[in-house]
Amino acid sequence: MLYQHGTLANLVPGGFAGTQTLAELLTHGDTGIGTLTGLDGELIILAGVVYQVDAQGAVRQPALTERVPFANVHPADFAGHGLLTAATAAETQAKVLTTLGTANAFAAVRVHGTFARMRTRVVAKQVAPYPTLTATAAAQRIFDARSVTGTLIGYYSPTLYAGMAAPGFHLHFLSDAHDFGGHVLDWAGVAGVLETELFADVQLHLPIDDPAFMARALDGPDVLAAIQQAEQ
Structure with missing residues (x-):
């Protein structure tokens, strides 16, 4: 089952x-992504x-008392699909969707391998009173x-579930050396092992x-446009 705290x-x-504290979040899964209070950085959760x-650009392990406004986790139970090679992010995503066999279900995606190029972004920590999500673009680092x-x-x-989550792929990256990562914007030249997990329950x-x-009013007509802009 996929667990999500909060909505985009x-x-x-x-x-x-x-x-929600990280400690509580981890009771629902050992693998996932998210962010901390004030959009303070990008979270990658692997093996608990x-x-x-x-x-x-620094990587640390935050205290489990720190809190998230938004995060996804699940207990890892991936199915392996062998070696995935692709020249671009678009080609990678197309191959993943073909492997999933559907565009109508939630799924976890994990690829461990080498990337010829990886581009990420991280938003600088915001302080209350908080700006809008789109306004934080001025404070992000690439x-x-x-x-x-x-x-x-x-x-x-x-x-179909845009608003609850980002439509399409929402991916983060962490290097094996733990010296690079973030919210993924683009990549090229991937060669790695693809694993996926479909969810019947969310x-x-x-x-x-x-x-x-x-x-808070969350039903404005610009909500989905703002999410798509922020995720790019």
Whole structure:
């Protein structure tokens, strides 16, 4: 089962306050992605260990008392599909969708291998009163690596559920050396082992104890456009 705390739609108007601890999040899975309070960096969760890539490009293991406004996790039970080679991100995604056999189900995707080029971004930590999600683009850092070996990890979400999650692929990366990573923007020249996991069940956990979330208007017509802009 895929577990998700919070929604991407809640981030659009600035819902960056952490509403669940990492300790609680990890009771629902040992693999996943997310961010910390204030959009402080990008999280990569592998084998029950949480790694944060910050806006300086540094990688650390945050305390389990730190909180997330948004995260996905699941208990890893991947099916292996052997070696995946692709020249571009678009080719990689097309091959993954062919392997999944459907565009109508949630799925986890993991590729461990070497990438000729990997481009990531990390948003600098925001402070309250928080700006909108699109406004944080001015505070993001872009990182590039060549011939980097590591893990591409994340999820595919059907377009039908846009707003709850980002439609399509939402992927993060962490190098094996733990010196590079972030939210993935693009990559090229991948050669690695592809693993996938389809989900029949998805648990969405909402922060109903957070008054700001309960009062926030999240049904504006620009919500999906803002999510797509922020994910690019």
